[in-house]
Amino acid sequence: MLTLDALEITQGDFRLGADMSFEAGQVTALIGPSGAGKSTLLSVVNGFFRQTSGRVLWQGKAIDDLQPDERPVATLFQDNNLFPHLTIAQNVGLALGPKLSFGSDPRVAEMLSAVGLTGMEGRKPARLSGGQQSRAALARVLLMDRPIVLLDEPFSALGPGLRTEMLDLVRSKLLTPDRCILLVTHDPDDARRSSDTVALIDDSEVAPPVPTEELFANPPERLKTYLGI
Ligand SMILES: Nc1ncnc2c1ncn2[C@@H]1O[C@H](COP(=O)(O)OP(=O)(O)OP(=O)(O)O)[C@@H](O)[C@H]1O
Incomplete structure:
Protein backbone atom coordinates (compact mmCIF):
# COMPACT_ATOMS: atom_id res chain seq x y z
CA MET A 1 0.00 0.00 0.00
CA VAL A 73 9.41 3.46 -7.85
CA ALA A 74 9.54 3.43 -11.65
CA THR A 75 8.16 6.33 -13.69
CA LEU A 76 7.07 6.37 -17.31
CA PHE A 77 6.79 9.83 -18.87
CA GLN A 78 5.12 11.01 -22.05
CA ASP A 79 8.43 11.40 -23.91
CA ASN A 80 9.44 7.80 -23.08
CA ASN A 81 12.96 8.84 -22.07
CA LEU A 82 14.60 6.62 -24.69
CA PHE A 83 18.20 7.57 -25.49
CA PRO A 84 18.37 8.18 -29.27
CA HIS A 85 21.98 6.96 -29.68
CA LEU A 86 21.33 3.61 -27.97
CA THR A 87 19.66 0.54 -29.42
CA ILE A 88 16.29 -0.57 -28.09
CA ALA A 89 17.95 -3.46 -26.25
CA GLN A 90 20.49 -1.10 -24.64
CA ASN A 91 17.73 1.32 -23.67
CA VAL A 92 15.74 -1.47 -22.02
CA GLY A 93 18.91 -2.89 -20.42
CA LEU A 94 19.42 0.39 -18.55
CA ALA A 95 16.75 -0.90 -16.17
CA LEU A 96 19.42 -3.29 -14.84
CA GLY A 97 22.19 -0.71 -14.45
CA PRO A 98 24.31 1.85 -16.30
CA LYS A 99 26.34 -0.63 -18.41
CA LEU A 100 25.41 -0.93 -22.09
CA SER A 101 26.30 -4.63 -21.94
CA PHE A 102 23.08 -5.18 -19.98
CA GLY A 103 21.40 -4.86 -23.38
CA SER A 104 22.34 -8.45 -24.12
CA ASP A 105 20.97 -9.82 -20.85
CA PRO A 106 18.39 -12.52 -21.62
CA ARG A 107 15.84 -10.68 -19.47
CA VAL A 108 15.89 -7.80 -21.98
CA ALA A 109 14.84 -10.14 -24.80
CA GLU A 110 12.18 -11.60 -22.51
CA MET A 111 10.65 -8.16 -21.76
CA LEU A 112 10.84 -7.09 -25.41
CA SER A 113 8.99 -10.27 -26.29
CA ALA A 114 6.37 -9.52 -23.61
CA VAL A 115 5.57 -6.20 -25.30
CA GLY A 116 5.70 -7.60 -28.84
CA LEU A 117 9.06 -6.15 -29.94
CA THR A 118 11.06 -9.29 -30.68
CA GLY A 119 13.34 -8.61 -33.65
CA MET A 120 13.65 -4.88 -32.90
CA GLU A 121 16.51 -5.24 -30.37
CA GLY A 122 19.21 -3.67 -32.57
CA ARG A 123 17.21 -0.70 -33.82
CA LYS A 124 17.62 2.86 -32.58
CA PRO A 125 14.44 4.57 -31.28
CA ALA A 126 14.14 6.77 -34.39
CA ARG A 127 13.59 3.62 -36.46
CA LEU A 128 10.56 2.62 -34.38
CA SER A 129 7.02 3.98 -34.66
CA GLY A 130 5.58 6.01 -31.77
CA GLY A 131 3.64 2.99 -30.54
CA GLN A 132 6.73 0.77 -30.69
CA GLN A 133 8.74 3.37 -28.76
CA SER A 134 6.05 3.33 -26.07
CA ARG A 135 6.30 -0.46 -25.95
CA ALA A 136 10.09 -0.24 -25.52
CA ALA A 137 9.69 2.23 -22.66
CA LEU A 138 7.13 -0.09 -21.08
CA ALA A 139 9.57 -3.02 -21.43
CA ARG A 140 12.16 -0.99 -19.48
CA VAL A 141 9.65 -0.33 -16.70
CA LEU A 142 8.73 -4.03 -16.65
CA LEU A 143 12.39 -4.95 -16.29
CA MET A 144 12.90 -2.42 -13.49
CA ASP A 145 10.38 -4.50 -11.58
N1 LIG B 1 9.11 24.85 -11.46
C1 LIG B 1 7.98 25.38 -10.99
N2 LIG B 1 8.01 26.48 -10.19
C2 LIG B 1 6.88 27.01 -9.68
N3 LIG B 1 5.65 26.50 -9.93
C3 LIG B 1 5.56 25.45 -10.73
C4 LIG B 1 6.71 24.81 -11.30
N4 LIG B 1 6.30 23.74 -12.04
C5 LIG B 1 4.95 23.72 -11.93
N5 LIG B 1 4.52 24.72 -11.16
C6 LIG B 1 3.12 24.99 -10.78
O1 LIG B 1 2.67 23.91 -10.00
C7 LIG B 1 1.31 23.66 -10.28
C8 LIG B 1 1.08 22.18 -10.59
O2 LIG B 1 1.69 21.83 -11.82
P1 LIG B 1 1.61 20.36 -12.40
O3 LIG B 1 2.48 20.31 -13.62
O4 LIG B 1 1.90 19.40 -11.32
O5 LIG B 1 0.08 20.24 -12.80
P2 LIG B 1 -0.66 19.10 -13.64
O6 LIG B 1 -1.93 18.83 -12.93
O7 LIG B 1 0.26 17.95 -13.86
O8 LIG B 1 -0.92 19.87 -14.99
P3 LIG B 1 -1.10 19.32 -16.50
O9 LIG B 1 -2.36 18.51 -16.50
O10 LIG B 1 -1.24 20.57 -17.30
O11 LIG B 1 0.13 18.53 -16.84
C9 LIG B 1 0.90 24.60 -11.41
O12 LIG B 1 0.20 25.66 -10.83
C10 LIG B 1 2.21 25.06 -11.99
O13 LIG B 1 2.07 26.36 -12.48
Whole structure:
Protein backbone atom coordinates (compact mmCIF):
# COMPACT_ATOMS: atom_id res chain seq x y z
CA MET A 1 0.00 0.00 0.00
CA LEU A 2 1.27 3.46 -0.94
CA THR A 3 0.38 6.01 1.72
CA LEU A 4 0.48 9.78 1.49
CA ASP A 5 0.42 10.81 5.12
CA ALA A 6 -0.70 14.42 5.75
CA LEU A 7 1.27 15.49 2.69
CA GLU A 8 1.57 19.22 1.96
CA ILE A 9 3.22 20.30 -1.24
CA THR A 10 4.00 23.92 -2.09
CA GLN A 11 5.61 25.34 -5.19
CA GLY A 12 5.53 29.16 -5.45
CA ASP A 13 1.85 30.09 -4.99
CA PHE A 14 0.76 26.53 -5.67
CA ARG A 15 -0.37 24.31 -2.80
CA LEU A 16 -1.61 20.72 -2.72
CA GLY A 17 -2.69 18.51 0.18
CA ALA A 18 -3.03 14.72 0.16
CA ASP A 19 -3.84 12.27 2.92
CA MET A 20 -4.76 8.80 1.64
CA SER A 21 -3.58 5.35 0.61
CA PHE A 22 -3.47 3.54 -2.72
CA GLU A 23 -3.91 -0.23 -2.67
CA ALA A 24 -1.50 -2.59 -4.40
CA GLY A 25 -2.99 -4.70 -7.18
CA GLN A 26 -4.84 -1.72 -8.60
CA VAL A 27 -4.49 0.96 -11.20
CA THR A 28 -5.56 4.34 -9.82
CA ALA A 29 -6.23 7.11 -12.33
CA LEU A 30 -5.33 10.63 -11.22
CA ILE A 31 -7.54 13.09 -13.03
CA GLY A 32 -8.07 16.80 -12.67
CA PRO A 33 -7.64 20.11 -14.45
CA SER A 34 -4.39 21.32 -15.96
CA GLY A 35 -2.18 22.79 -13.25
CA ALA A 36 -4.00 20.93 -10.46
CA GLY A 37 -0.75 19.25 -9.44
CA LYS A 38 -0.89 15.72 -10.90
CA SER A 39 2.70 15.71 -12.15
CA THR A 40 3.93 17.45 -9.01
CA LEU A 41 2.32 14.77 -6.86
CA LEU A 42 4.11 12.04 -8.84
CA SER A 43 7.40 13.93 -8.45
CA VAL A 44 6.99 13.84 -4.69
CA VAL A 45 6.44 10.07 -4.81
CA ASN A 46 9.43 9.42 -7.07
CA GLY A 47 11.66 11.77 -5.11
CA PHE A 48 12.36 14.49 -7.66
CA PHE A 49 10.45 17.09 -5.63
CA ARG A 50 10.41 17.47 -1.87
CA GLN A 51 7.14 17.98 0.00
CA THR A 52 6.83 20.78 2.56
CA SER A 53 5.49 18.41 5.21
CA GLY A 54 4.01 14.95 5.67
CA ARG A 55 5.37 11.58 4.58
CA VAL A 56 5.29 9.09 1.72
CA LEU A 57 5.21 5.45 2.86
CA TRP A 58 5.37 2.16 1.03
CA GLN A 59 4.10 -0.85 2.97
CA GLY A 60 4.19 1.26 6.12
CA LYS A 61 7.83 2.38 5.76
CA ALA A 62 8.71 6.00 4.98
CA ILE A 63 10.59 6.38 1.69
CA ASP A 64 11.06 10.17 1.90
CA ASP A 65 14.72 10.05 2.78
CA LEU A 66 15.63 7.77 -0.11
CA GLN A 67 17.19 9.18 -3.27
CA PRO A 68 15.01 8.78 -6.40
CA ASP A 69 17.02 5.78 -7.65
CA GLU A 70 16.77 4.09 -4.25
CA ARG A 71 12.99 4.34 -4.07
CA PRO A 72 10.78 1.39 -4.98
CA VAL A 73 9.41 3.46 -7.85
CA ALA A 74 9.54 3.43 -11.65
CA THR A 75 8.16 6.33 -13.69
CA LEU A 76 7.07 6.37 -17.31
CA PHE A 77 6.79 9.83 -18.87
CA GLN A 78 5.12 11.01 -22.05
CA ASP A 79 8.43 11.40 -23.91
CA ASN A 80 9.44 7.80 -23.08
CA ASN A 81 12.96 8.84 -22.07
CA LEU A 82 14.60 6.62 -24.69
CA PHE A 83 18.20 7.57 -25.49
CA PRO A 84 18.37 8.18 -29.27
CA HIS A 85 21.98 6.96 -29.68
CA LEU A 86 21.33 3.61 -27.97
CA THR A 87 19.66 0.54 -29.42
CA ILE A 88 16.29 -0.57 -28.09
CA ALA A 89 17.95 -3.46 -26.25
CA GLN A 90 20.49 -1.10 -24.64
CA ASN A 91 17.73 1.32 -23.67
CA VAL A 92 15.74 -1.47 -22.02
CA GLY A 93 18.91 -2.89 -20.42
CA LEU A 94 19.42 0.39 -18.55
CA ALA A 95 16.75 -0.90 -16.17
CA LEU A 96 19.42 -3.29 -14.84
CA GLY A 97 22.19 -0.71 -14.45
CA PRO A 98 24.31 1.85 -16.30
CA LYS A 99 26.34 -0.63 -18.41
CA LEU A 100 25.41 -0.93 -22.09
CA SER A 101 26.30 -4.63 -21.94
CA PHE A 102 23.08 -5.18 -19.98
CA GLY A 103 21.40 -4.86 -23.38
CA SER A 104 22.34 -8.45 -24.12
CA ASP A 105 20.97 -9.82 -20.85
CA PRO A 106 18.39 -12.52 -21.62
CA ARG A 107 15.84 -10.68 -19.47
CA VAL A 108 15.89 -7.80 -21.98
CA ALA A 109 14.84 -10.14 -24.80
CA GLU A 110 12.18 -11.60 -22.51
CA MET A 111 10.65 -8.16 -21.76
CA LEU A 112 10.84 -7.09 -25.41
CA SER A 113 8.99 -10.27 -26.29
CA ALA A 114 6.37 -9.52 -23.61
CA VAL A 115 5.57 -6.20 -25.30
CA GLY A 116 5.70 -7.60 -28.84
CA LEU A 117 9.06 -6.15 -29.94
CA THR A 118 11.06 -9.29 -30.68
CA GLY A 119 13.34 -8.61 -33.65
CA MET A 120 13.65 -4.88 -32.90
CA GLU A 121 16.51 -5.24 -30.37
CA GLY A 122 19.21 -3.67 -32.57
CA ARG A 123 17.21 -0.70 -33.82
CA LYS A 124 17.62 2.86 -32.58
CA PRO A 125 14.44 4.57 -31.28
CA ALA A 126 14.14 6.77 -34.39
CA ARG A 127 13.59 3.62 -36.46
CA LEU A 128 10.56 2.62 -34.38
CA SER A 129 7.02 3.98 -34.66
CA GLY A 130 5.58 6.01 -31.77
CA GLY A 131 3.64 2.99 -30.54
CA GLN A 132 6.73 0.77 -30.69
CA GLN A 133 8.74 3.37 -28.76
CA SER A 134 6.05 3.33 -26.07
CA ARG A 135 6.30 -0.46 -25.95
CA ALA A 136 10.09 -0.24 -25.52
CA ALA A 137 9.69 2.23 -22.66
CA LEU A 138 7.13 -0.09 -21.08
CA ALA A 139 9.57 -3.02 -21.43
CA ARG A 140 12.16 -0.99 -19.48
CA VAL A 141 9.65 -0.33 -16.70
CA LEU A 142 8.73 -4.03 -16.65
CA LEU A 143 12.39 -4.95 -16.29
CA MET A 144 12.90 -2.42 -13.49
CA ASP A 145 10.38 -4.50 -11.58
CA ARG A 146 9.55 -1.85 -8.96
CA PRO A 147 6.41 -2.16 -6.84
CA ILE A 148 5.23 1.42 -7.43
CA VAL A 149 4.77 2.48 -11.05
CA LEU A 150 3.91 6.06 -11.97
CA LEU A 151 2.55 6.70 -15.45
CA ASP A 152 2.54 10.42 -16.27
CA GLU A 153 0.35 10.65 -19.39
CA PRO A 154 2.72 8.20 -21.06
CA PHE A 155 0.63 7.45 -24.13
CA SER A 156 -1.07 10.78 -24.74
CA ALA A 157 0.86 11.37 -27.98
CA LEU A 158 -0.54 8.15 -29.47
CA GLY A 159 -3.80 7.84 -31.39
CA PRO A 160 -6.84 6.43 -29.54
CA GLY A 161 -6.42 2.85 -30.83
CA LEU A 162 -2.76 2.61 -29.91
CA ARG A 163 -3.37 4.29 -26.57
CA THR A 164 -6.00 1.72 -25.71
CA GLU A 165 -3.61 -1.05 -26.76
CA MET A 166 -0.87 0.33 -24.48
CA LEU A 167 -3.23 0.74 -21.54
CA ASP A 168 -4.37 -2.86 -22.01
CA LEU A 169 -0.69 -3.92 -22.00
CA VAL A 170 -0.19 -2.03 -18.75
CA ARG A 171 -2.98 -4.02 -17.14
CA SER A 172 -1.99 -7.37 -18.61
CA LYS A 173 1.80 -7.18 -18.11
CA LEU A 174 2.52 -4.59 -15.43
CA LEU A 175 -0.34 -4.94 -13.00
CA THR A 176 0.41 -7.60 -10.38
CA PRO A 177 -1.16 -8.13 -6.94
CA ASP A 178 1.83 -6.52 -5.21
CA ARG A 179 2.22 -3.54 -7.50
CA CYS A 180 0.58 -0.14 -7.17
CA ILE A 181 0.09 1.79 -10.40
CA LEU A 182 -0.84 5.49 -10.61
CA LEU A 183 -1.92 6.75 -14.02
CA VAL A 184 -2.20 10.46 -14.79
CA THR A 185 -4.62 10.98 -17.63
CA HIS A 186 -6.71 13.77 -19.11
CA ASP A 187 -9.02 11.33 -20.80
CA PRO A 188 -12.00 10.06 -18.75
CA ASP A 189 -12.38 7.16 -21.19
CA ASP A 190 -8.83 6.03 -20.40
CA ALA A 191 -9.64 6.19 -16.70
CA ARG A 192 -12.85 4.23 -17.21
CA ARG A 193 -11.19 1.56 -19.28
CA SER A 194 -7.98 1.05 -17.36
CA SER A 195 -8.37 2.04 -13.74
CA ASP A 196 -9.88 0.31 -10.73
CA THR A 197 -10.12 3.52 -8.75
CA VAL A 198 -9.95 7.22 -9.52
CA ALA A 199 -8.53 10.03 -7.39
CA LEU A 200 -9.66 13.51 -8.35
CA ILE A 201 -7.17 16.34 -7.91
CA ASP A 202 -8.71 19.78 -7.73
CA ASP A 203 -9.02 22.80 -5.46
CA SER A 204 -5.63 22.13 -3.86
CA GLU A 205 -6.66 18.69 -2.62
CA VAL A 206 -6.29 15.10 -3.74
CA ALA A 207 -9.58 13.31 -3.04
CA PRO A 208 -9.30 9.73 -1.74
CA PRO A 209 -9.60 7.14 -4.51
CA VAL A 210 -13.12 5.94 -5.34
CA PRO A 211 -14.02 2.82 -7.38
CA THR A 212 -14.05 3.90 -11.03
CA GLU A 213 -17.50 2.53 -11.89
CA GLU A 214 -19.02 4.12 -8.82
CA LEU A 215 -17.48 7.51 -9.59
CA PHE A 216 -18.69 7.64 -13.18
CA ALA A 217 -22.12 6.26 -12.30
CA ASN A 218 -22.63 9.05 -9.82
CA PRO A 219 -20.14 11.82 -10.60
CA PRO A 220 -19.58 14.46 -7.92
CA GLU A 221 -20.03 18.11 -8.93
CA ARG A 222 -16.34 18.76 -9.37
CA LEU A 223 -15.98 15.79 -11.73
CA LYS A 224 -18.96 17.07 -13.73
CA THR A 225 -17.33 20.48 -13.93
CA TYR A 226 -14.06 18.93 -15.07
CA LEU A 227 -15.81 16.78 -17.69
CA GLY A 228 -18.04 19.66 -18.78
CA ILE A 229 -21.28 17.69 -18.23
N1 LIG B 1 9.11 24.85 -11.46
C1 LIG B 1 7.98 25.38 -10.99
N2 LIG B 1 8.01 26.48 -10.19
C2 LIG B 1 6.88 27.01 -9.68
N3 LIG B 1 5.65 26.50 -9.93
C3 LIG B 1 5.56 25.45 -10.73
C4 LIG B 1 6.71 24.81 -11.30
N4 LIG B 1 6.30 23.74 -12.04
C5 LIG B 1 4.95 23.72 -11.93
N5 LIG B 1 4.52 24.72 -11.16
C6 LIG B 1 3.12 24.99 -10.78
O1 LIG B 1 2.67 23.91 -10.00
C7 LIG B 1 1.31 23.66 -10.28
C8 LIG B 1 1.08 22.18 -10.59
O2 LIG B 1 1.69 21.83 -11.82
P1 LIG B 1 1.61 20.36 -12.40
O3 LIG B 1 2.48 20.31 -13.62
O4 LIG B 1 1.90 19.40 -11.32
O5 LIG B 1 0.08 20.24 -12.80
P2 LIG B 1 -0.66 19.10 -13.64
O6 LIG B 1 -1.93 18.83 -12.93
O7 LIG B 1 0.26 17.95 -13.86
O8 LIG B 1 -0.92 19.87 -14.99
P3 LIG B 1 -1.10 19.32 -16.50
O9 LIG B 1 -2.36 18.51 -16.50
O10 LIG B 1 -1.24 20.57 -17.30
O11 LIG B 1 0.13 18.53 -16.84
C9 LIG B 1 0.90 24.60 -11.41
O12 LIG B 1 0.20 25.66 -10.83
C10 LIG B 1 2.21 25.06 -11.99
O13 LIG B 1 2.07 26.36 -12.48
